[in-house]
Each structure stands twice: as structure tokens, then as C-alpha cells.
Amino acid sequence: MWRALILACWPLTAQADSVIAARNLPAQTVIAEGDLMLAAAVIEGALTSTEAAVGQETRRAIYAGRPVRTGDLGPPALVERNALVALEYRAGGLVIRAEGRALARGAAGETIRVMNIESKTTVTGLIGPDGLIHVGELP
Structure with a gap:
């Protein structure tokens, strides 16, 4: 006790x-x-x-x-700076894909700036789990 x-x-x-x-x-x-x-x-x-x-x-x-x-x-980076990446823009049923050059390094879920190779326009997109950069409406 x-x-x-x-x-x-x-x-x-x-x-x-x-x-x-x-x-x-x-x-x-x-x-x-x-x-x-x-x-x-x-x-x-x-x-x-x-x-x-x-x-x-x-x-x-x-x-x-x-x-x-x-x-x-x-999380480990999926996209390296200056790497060629796929851009995807979605708005409703419209889907546009383009090639871009990453202006920063990033992991899935991070937002980075990417330059569209053809138009030379800089856009901001979200890195998907597969490395695809989503621009516009999120998937």
C-alpha cells in the first residue's frame, strides 16, 4: 500500500x-x-x-x-527548374494541353510558374502527383 x-x-x-x-x-x-x-x-x-x-x-x-x-x-520534388513539363488547362469540358518550361523546382501539390513554350507566356500551375502542371480549374 x-x-x-x-x-x-x-x-x-x-x-x-x-x-x-x-x-x-x-x-x-x-x-x-x-x-x-x-x-x-x-x-x-x-x-x-x-x-x-x-x-x-x-x-x-x-x-x-x-x-x-x-x-x-x-515531399521530394517531381519537377526540376528548367525541365520541360506538360501543362493542362481545364475549363468545363474544354481541355488544352501544351508544353512548358518549369521556372522553379517543386513537389506534388506545390504551385510553380511555368513558361508556355509556344506562346512564351508565363502561367502559374499546381503540380499534380504525376508531374503534370494543372493550370486554370483544378482537377
Whole structure:
């Protein structure tokens, strides 16, 4: 009985792990399991599991031993700057496809500027999961 009372009153600190970089990770690196390790410490803002980071891309350089934070990572880019991409404009039943040149790098769900190759007009579009740039009404 007295043991239960002591344990109930004893302050317990929760021990959690934080994800840190196992090696220097340059910007635009797709994270693999071996790139990360867990530190037995609570680091404010750091991820607590490696599963959340594997397959993501670094948005900035992360140095070995430094914590990996949510803002340091994002989905891998599908479109590279200056790459030729397909543009698709939809309005009602009308569908127009054209070729463009990406003016920025981006991942699925991000908005980038693209220059239409034929008209030399710059448009803004949303990158689809297949790399197609959607201009106008969204799919």
C-alpha cells in the first residue's frame, strides 16, 4: 500500500527520443533510414520517429548530430527548374494541353510558374502527383 502511495507522488519524467542526422545531409537529399539516428533526449521541435522522415527531402542542409525538424523536410520534388513539363488547362469540358518550361523546382501539390513554350507566356500551375502542371480549374 505504501509503495503505491510513494509511486503516485514520485515525479516521473517521460523519456523520449529525438531524431538527429547521422551524417551531413545537403539540401535536396531524399532521406534514407541510414541517414538518421535517435538520440535519447527531448529536443524541442525535433521529430520523434524516423518513419516520418524517411522518403522526405531536405529543404535545407542538416549537419551531422543536429536535430531533424518538421520544417526541414518536405515531399521530394517531381519537377526540376528548367525541365520541360506538360501543362493542362481545364475549363468545363474544354481541355488544352501544351508544353512548358518549369521556372522553379517543386513537389506534388506545390504551385510553380511555368513558361508556355509556344506562346512564351508565363502561367502559374499546381503540380499534380504525376508531374503534370494543372493550370486554370483544378482537377
